Amino acid sequence: MLLSGKDLLDVANENSFAIPAFNISDWAMLNGVIAVSEEKKSPVILAIHPDELSHIGVDMMPGVVARARNASIPVTIHLDHGATYQQVLTAIQHGFTSVMIDGSMLPFDDNATLTAKIVEAAHSVGLSVEGELGTIGKTDDEAEAGTADIIYTEPAEAVRFVELTGVDSLAIAIGTRHGIYPSHLKAELRLDLLKEIKAAVSIPLVLHGGSDNPDDEIGQAVKLGVNKINISSDIKVAYHRKVREILADATVREPNTIQPPAIAAMKVTAAQKIDLFDAAGRARHY
Numbered sequence: 001m002l003l004s005g006k007d008l009l010d011v012a013n014e015n016s017f018a019i020p021a022f023n024i025s026d027w028a029m030l031n032g033v034i035a036v037s038e039e040k041k042s043p044v045i046l047a048i049h050p051d052e053l054s055h056i057g058v059d060m061m062p063g064v065v066a067r068a069r070n071a072s073i074p075v076t077i078h079l080d081h082g083a084t085y086q087q088v089l090t091a092i093q094h095g096f097t098s099v100m101i102d103g104s105m106l107p108f109d110d111n112a113t114l115t116a117k118i119v120e121a122a123h124s125v126g127l128s129v130e131g132e133l134g135t136i137g138k139t140d141d142e143a144e145a146g147t148a149d150i151i152y153t154e155p156a157e158a159v160r161f162v163e164l165t166g167v168d169s170l171a172i173a174i175g176t177r178h179g180i181y182p183s184h185l186k187a188e189l190r191l192d193l194l195k196e197i198k199a200a201v202s203i204p205l206v207l208h209g210g211s212d213n214p215d216d217e218i219g220q221a222v223k224l225g226v227n228k229i230n231i232s233s234d235i236k237v238a239y240h241r242k243v244r245e246i247l248a249d250a251t252v253r254e255p256n257t258i259q260p261p262a263i264a265a266m267k268v269t270a271a272q273k274i275d276l277f278d279a280a281g282r283a284r285h286y
């Protein structure tokens, strides 16, 4: 079943759990993410970043839409970190049901203006929109976006941003970073700030850079009202660690020999996230 981001996330907000947004970059990963979500009876967000979309090509999108529609669980197809109006229109054209517009690097007013323009376009054709306020950190150059230093989201600004733009969900900066942490950086969430933002803003809140943070902090963030957590690095690391292991045998060559064990390893990591986010069994709410 294919749903808009709003229809998916509002239920999570009402029932205090978080839905994983897993980034997928190829067909095998897509199948693995849907399969593990079906096994866990968890709603899921298929997150596709513009770089991932140019890697797979828009011609794959009808297949992604068909796979989502045929899934036994609720699925949203979400553009991760849309940067421009044109990228968002491309997503609308190719079957996405949710888009993110990331204007977080812009001054507040410019971010609000851009986001409001995207909301007007997306809402008019039934898609929902995630905005971002504050900046998420990045750990290395493989990370999808972010700054060296985190700019934390101000609760009062979050309220004003939601009012001005009409976004359906809001990505906040409370201490996460995109990517995997090097040893000199410590992952630490400002849960006090999350509490303040949740009390002030009623729409679902989103945590980016959810890979590699301590499980207990993520678990607490879910209890305190985060409803969508983006996981990209952790599932890709699990996948490629297994691929490297398999390719140590120089005689293997067939994707259907190489990929299934890697997908199985990725599914183990994804299943742990689903449990951590309290999303297992939650398909029953839809």
Ligand SMILES: [Zn+2]
Pocket (backbone or CB within 6 Å): 081, 144, 145, 178, 208, 209, 230
């Ligand atoms: Zn992100």
